[in-house]
Amino acid sequence: MSTAEEVRLEEDANRKKNWKRWGPYLSERQWGTVREDYSADGNCWDYLSHDHARSRAYRWGEDGLLGITDRQCRLCMCVSLWNGKDPILKERLYGLTGPEGNHGEDCKECYYYLESTPTHSYMKALYKYPQDGYPYEGILAENRRRGVADKEYELEDTGVFDKSRYWDVVAEYAKASPSDILCRYTISNRGPEAATVHFLPTLWYRNTWIWGCTHEGCTMKANLALDRRVPNKVTGKHETLGESVWMADVGPDGKLPKILFTENETNSSKLYGVDSYTEYTKDAFHRYVVDGEVTAVNPKKRGSKVAAHYILNVPAGKEVVVKLRLCAKGECSGGNAFSSQLFDTVFAARLRDSVEFYTGKIPSTLCPEQQNVMRQAYAGLLWSKQFYHYVVKDWLQGDPESIPPPESRKNGRNAEWGHLFNRDIISMPDKWEYPWYASWDLAFHIVAFCNVDLDFAKSQLLLFLREWYMHPNGQLPAYEFALGDVNPPVHAWALLCVWRKTGPRGKRDTEFLARCFHKLLINFTWWVNRKDPHGKNLFSGGFLGLDNIGVFDRSKPLPDGWELEQADGTAWMAFYCVVMLDIALELAEAEPIYEDTASKFFEHFIGIVDAINQTGLGQGLWNEEDGFYYDHLRVHGESIPLRIRSLVGLVPFFSVLVLEDARMQKLPNFKKRCDWFMQNRKDLGSRISLMSTESNEQRALLAIPTKEQLRKVLKYVLDEEEFLSPYGIRSISKHHQNQPFVFNSNGVEHRVDYVPGESTSDLFGGNSNWRGPIWLCMNYMLVESLRRYDYYYGERFKIECPTGSGHEMRLKDVAVELNKRLTGLFMPDEAGRRPCHGDSERYAKDPNWNKLVLFYEYFHGDNGRGLGASHQTGWTALVVNCMLDCQHPDELMKTASAATKPSPIKAPRSKKK
Numbered sequence: 010m011s012t013a014e015e016v017r018l019e020e021d022a023n024r025k026k027n028w029k030r031w032g033p034y035l036s037e038r039q040w041g042t043v044r045e046d047y048s049a050d051g052n053c054w055d056y057l058s059h060d061h062a063r064s065r066a067y068r069w070g071e072d073g074l075l076g077i078t079d080r081q082c083r084l085c086m087c088v089s090l091w092n093g094k095d096p097i098l099k100e101r102l103y104g105l106t107g108p109e110g111n112h113g114e115d116c117k118e119c120y121y122y123l124e125s126t127p128t129h130s131y132m133k134a135l136y137k138y139p140q141d142g143y144p145y146e147g148i149l150a151e152n153r154r155r156g157v158a159d160k161e162y163e164l165e166d167t168g169v170f171d172k173s174r175y176w177d178v179v180a181e182y183a184k185a186s187p188s189d190i191l192c193r194y195t196i197s198n199r200g201p202e203a204a205t206v207h208f209l210p211t212l213w214y215r216n217t218w219i220w221g222c223t224h225e226g227c228t229m230k231a232n233l234a235l236d237r238r239v240p241n242k243v244t245g246k247h248e249t250l251g252e253s254v255w256m257a258d259v260g261p262d263g264k265l266p267k268i269l270f271t272e273n274e275t276n277s278s279k280l281y282g283v284d285s286y287t288e289y290t291k292d293a294f295h296r297y298v299v300d301g302e303v304t305a306v307n308p309k310k311r312g313s314k315v316a317a318h319y320i321l322n323v324p325a326g327k328e329v330v331v332k333l334r335l336c337a338k339g340e341c342s343g344g345n346a347f348s349s350q351l352f353d354t355v356f357a358a359r360l361r362d363s364v365e366f367y368t369g370k371i372p373s374t375l376c377p378e379q380q381n382v383m384r385q386a387y388a389g390l391l392w393s394k395q396f397y398h399y400v401v402k403d404w405l406q407g408d409p410e411s412i413p414p415p416e417s418r419k420n421g422r423n424a425e426w427g428h429l430f431n432r433d434i435i436s437m438p439d440k441w442e443y444p445w446y447a448s449w450d451l452a453f454h455i456v457a458f459c460n461v462d463l464d465f466a467k468s469q470l471l472l473f474l475r476e477w478y479m480h481p482n483g484q485l486p487a488y489e490f491a492l493g494d495v496n497p498p499v500h501a502w503a504l505l506c507v508w509r510k511t512g513p514r515g516k517r518d519t520e521f522l523a524r525c526f527h528k529l530l531i532n533f534t535w536w537v538n539r540k541d542p543h544g545k546n547l548f549s550g551g552f553l554g555l556d557n558i559g560v561f562d563r564s565k566p567l568p569d570g571w572e573l574e575q576a577d578g579t580a581w582m583a584f585y586c587v588v589m590l591d592i593a594l595e596l597a598e599a600e601p602i603y604e605d606t607a608s609k610f611f612e613h614f615i616g617i618v619d620a621i622n623q624t625g626l627g628q629g630l631w632n633e634e635d636g637f638y639y640d641h642l643r644v645h646g647e648s649i650p651l652r653i654r655s656l657v658g659l660v661p662f663f664s665v666l667v668l669e670d671a672r673m674q675k676l677p678n679f680k681k682r683c684d685w686f687m688q689n690r691k692d693l694g695s696r697i698s699l700m701s702t703e704s705n706e707q708r709a710l711l712a713i714p715t716k717e718q719l720r721k722v723l724k725y726v727l728d729e730e731e732f733l734s735p736y737g738i739r740s741i742s743k744h745h746q747n748q749p750f751v752f753n754s755n756g757v758e759h760r761v762d763y764v765p766g767e768s769t770s771d772l773f774g775g776n777s778n779w780r781g782p783i784w785l786c787m788n789y790m791l792v793e794s795l796r797r798y799d800y801y802y803g804e805r806f807k808i809e810c811p812t813g814s815g816h817e818m819r820l821k822d823v824a825v826e827l828n829k830r831l832t833g834l835f836m837p838d839e840a841g842r843r844p845c846h847g848d849s850e851r852y853a854k855d856p857n858w859n860k861l862v863l864f865y866e867y868f869h870g871d872n873g874r875g876l877g878a879s880h881q882t883g884w885t886a887l888v889v890n891c892m893l894d895c896q897h898p899d900e901l902m903k904t905a906s907a908a909t910k911p912s913p914i915k916a917p918r919s920k921k922k
């Protein structure tokens with residue numbers, strides 16, 4: 010029987026009820042983005058800064074604190090706060106820009122996603138607001154003082170949370186119907202003394218009228234006005250959204266709040282010294298509350314932005330509740346909008362619905378701590394959905410009512426992507442640090458998303474293959490800083506993962522699979538034509554998502570006569586090939602016309618495998634002496650292996666597919682072609698492994714490494730002095746801690762060291778590091794590959810884990826072991842310490858902090874401390890899949906404490922040469 014939330018999902022998918030119209034789609038940072046940048050030099054951080062954000066209308070989106078909006082970001086709602094000491098009204102999250110941080114951009118706030126159902130019928134999030142003045146200047150100065158070898162200076166380090174002098178602000182949203190949203194805010198004084206906070210729930214229309222634009226989404230001016238008959242009721246009118254009603258309940262003192270109005274328009278007189286379009290500007294509430302400028306707000310009680318101003322006096326250790334309601338005019342229920350019978354009943358029902366839904370998604374065999382991690386991971390994934398708007402043609406040309414951008418812009422950033430029209434809800438990596446999509450990140454998000462919202466997962470995959478996203482040449486857009494950059498081709502893999510969730514075999518959504526497959530054929534052709542310069546099946550690719558992993562910046566041109574052949578670029582193409590083969594075979598079972606396409610991918614894959622494995626004369630990327638795959642640098646005909654043991658050399662292991670005889674028999678044309686190939690191309694056919702099972706069924710293994718190559722590389726992977734960390738697989742071997750890779754060219758030293766924490770180089774801004782830390786996305790790929798190898802080899806392949814321990818495992822058990830280590834990042838030990846939170850006593854012992862979990866971008870290679878973006882619940886949400894895949898969930902609780910101790914089965918051994 011379907012749960013209430015599953016019924017809502019079905020109603021939304023079938024367009025019976027628009028349950029997903031409203032959600033947490035409001036960005037957490039619109040300022041400092043490429044799409045808001047109209048500068049001559051492309052410096053988006055300086056063009057629209059955090060300081061300007063409160064006074065300047067945005068062109069392409071909105072941002073706010075703990076906010077919601079509709080799916081086209083027409084009407085937005087968030088909370089604003091003032092503690093009586095800050096220099097500004099807290100309307101949005103603060104953080105350092107790329108140039109300001111000692112490790113690039115970084116949000117300096119404490120906020121947490123606690124819950125969300127897939128339709129956002131219930132949502133809950135938390136923000137911790139200091140009672141003393143927010144240390145803006147101190148954070149900026151200290152991070153500027155620190156160097157790349159130092160940790161980042163965080164808000165918790167400043168002392169503002171000492172003695173618990175802060176507010177916990179919990180925002181909850183519950184839907185009585187698709188467009189009737191109940192808003193409940195609980196403000197708790199965690200401090201030792203009574204304190205006062207100004208609390209301003211704020212509602213506003215995105216400015217879609219001032220620019221003179223004509224593309225879809227541009228509208229006439231929208232308006233909000235106070236209902237003169239009901240002093241706590243505001244009505245709104247919008248050209249496409251229709252009429253809305255917003256109501257504010259009495260405060261804890263029994264009195265109605267003041268309702269303040271202004272316009273969502275730029276304060277031009279403040280910023281540029283010229284007359285503003287209106288005297289009531291975007292920053293009016295800041296000027297009214299913080300500066301005491303009573304004339305800043307519109308006395309006529311109308312505008313495009315409104316706030317309910319509550320002044321809350323809360324005793325020490327106590328909490329108060331504020332209630333509001335937002336609804337479409339036709340969906341507002343009658344009677345007292347805030348009666349306990351109505352308001353509290355809806356909240357209780359939606360919370361029950363959420364619990365019921367996740368009870369079916371999270372195994373009961375998991376302990377409460379594991380369930381807590383999974384609930385917050387799903388919450389973060391769902392809260393990271395964002396309205397993203399970027400029309401490149403209009404952005405390049407500028408708007409009719411705005412100052413024309415410089416001519417250089419037409420030949421600058423993203424100039425070749427004039428077809429791109431983005432105006433959708435998209436899963437973001439992190440809505441503050443990365444409030445723009447990254448196509449390869451998205452693929453990993455979707456693999457976790459399909460556990461709870463299959464329809465959304467499918468729609469995201471299709472979206473990026475549509476003609477207003479995909480370039481006419483077949484390339485998928487990378488990210489707004491450089492749409493033409495190259496991300497690893499993982500879209501097809503994500504498609505296959507999602508498709509297999511659409512039903513049992515024989516009842517899956519094959520139409521969806523075929524629809525995506527046809528567009529992926531175009532993308533695959535782009536890869537082959539653009540990234541295989543000599544037609545030898547050795548690929549470059551450039552950036553490929555791994556930022557600073559190489560000795561050179563792989564996104565920049567090399568000197569004349571130099572050429573980089575990338576082990577990961579080549580292996581990613583093999584991976585793409587074998588996944589496309591797998592899809593073609595699935596489609597061919599229903600439509601034999603796909604058998605020819607399958608044959609093409611089969612032969613192409615074998616060709617790539619042969620190219621990457623060739624030895625001698627520097628033709629392949631496999632190094633027999635070391636037993637590892639390396640990038641090769643070709644300089645004027647000489648081939649130089651770049652002997653860095655990194656994830657680059659592990660990507661070849663992701664390409665693995667087992668072909669069973671029973672499957673082949675269903676596809677006679679494909680089998681006939683394969684048999685011919687094996688007989689007549691024995692030079693390449695040797696790359697295929699064959700095995701008979703106990704039931705005499707024959708299986709073929711398509712993979713890049715041979716069994717012996719696999720064993721050699723896994724010895725490094727499972728060596729605790731190399732790749733194997735207590736918390737997963739490192740991105741670069743610890744071997745390079747004492748033996749860095751050094752390459753000298755023309756008197757310049759290029760160097761790669763093992764750096765387990767934050768980056769010590771400025772490649773890609775220095776805010777990501779692939780030279781030692783643990784990245785969940787790549788670990789997940791490795792774990793999945795090990796399971797497929799085990800399906801083929803079974804008991805015939807065992808290996809020491811850890812290397813040198815004398816303890817042999819099947820590969821599926823190695824996969825379980827890696828999953829346990831990865832999940833250990835988030836599990837508390839006996840002292841309450843979660844590795845992801847480092848050595849923080851507050852997160853370990855304080856009852857108002859110790860259940861909170863952050864899903865960081867990546868993790869320290871030795872101690873598991875979270876690094877980079879703190880809310881990258883996109884691909885880091887894959888931890889839920891790791892938990893689900895563990896065969897022995899009861900052992901997860903042991904992981905955090907056991908992982909920091911020496912392995913009891915590890916035997917003494919001599920060091921490698």
